Amino acid sequence: MTSGLDTLDCMTTGAYHRGDGHTPNSGNARLRAIVAVDGKDRVRCQQPGCGHSVYAAVHVVEEDGKLMVLGSTCFAQRYGSHAALGQAQYGGGGGRKLTDEERQLLIQNTEALLAQFEAQASADAEASALAEAQVHADEALRKQQIVDKLLALRAAYAERKAVIPGMTALPSSPWPWQMERSSVALFTAPDGAHWVRVQHKDRSQKLAPWPQFPGWESALPSGIGRADASIGAIAVDNIADAIQVLRQLGFLGPEVGRWQDVLPRRVAHPTGART
Numbered sequence: 001m002t003s004g005l006d007t008l009d010c011m012t013t014g015a016y017h018r019g020d021g022h023t024p025n026s027g028n029a030r031l032r033a034i035v036a037v038d039g040k041d042r043v044r045c046q047q048p049g050c051g052h053s054v055y056a057a058v059h060v061v062e063e064d065g066k067l068m069v070l071g072s073t074c075f076a077q078r079y080g081s082h083a084a085l086g087q088a089q090y091g092g093g094g095g096r097k098l099t100d101e102e103r104q105l106l107i108q109n110t111e112a113l114l115a116q117f118e119a120q121a122s123a124d125a126e127a128s129a130l131a132e133a134q135v136h137a138d139e140a141l142r143k144q145q146i147v148d149k150l151l152a153l154r155a156a157y158a159e160r161k162a163v164i165p166g167m168t169a170l171p172s173s174p175w176p177w178q179m180e181r182s183s184v185a186l187f188t189a190p191d192g193a194h195w196v197r198v199q200h201k202d203r204s205q206k207l208a209p210w211p212q213f214p215g216w217e218s219a220l221p222s223g224i225g226r227a228d229a230s231i232g233a234i235a236v237d238n239i240a241d242a243i244q245v246l247r248q249l250g251f252l253g254p255e256v257g258r259w260q261d262v263l264p265r266r267v268a269h270p271t272g273a274r275t
């Protein structure tokens, strides 16, 4: 596109360049910038003997401390190739199109333009350093949040671990002799007293008063079983017969379940007043 004209300009003058005494010399040359201007604002190529105007891929070269604006073809001819001086310090490819102000500087004070480029570059570098610092800060914050979360989880877990052994201790049966994980059956006497069928670890069945009350030992018909004070319950010979008797006496129930489920409900909501 635009570089066609630029190339043409310098190509037509290539013959002059070879005869002007300049030989390819990249020893003391630095490619400071590659810029572009509007086609209507072309700038003059400073290759001796060229004098054509260029607007795309305008090469700004510093050679022996002197700044020079060259078309890309003159640049290649002067230094041997387009890539002879490596990457431009500022800009690249076809070059960033200059603002009007920058174009004025390119013509009148190339040095000032390069100083402006440098200021821009260091401002950009500072901005990206700031952006990077912000990214790092965000990252650090995110990491801290993750660490906080992990610590909270760990604390919660430790708390839970502390609670679990407590919970296995807490729900131990009111009857230490109860067979583990066995269900209980709650019966309610006509007077409101609660009796709980509890299976002993030895697999025998007991009827325990809940809560225990004075005279519990003789509160049930003796035919059901005998009171065992050591366990605080009636040792029942035949639980099926015993339940039959309780029903005949007007007991309500059974309510069967884990004692944790059955008892608190009853204690919290007694079904009757004891006299």
Ligand SMILES: [Zn+2]
Pocket: 009, 010, 013, 045, 046, 047, 050, 051, 052, 070, 071, 073, 074
């Ligand atoms: Zn030229």
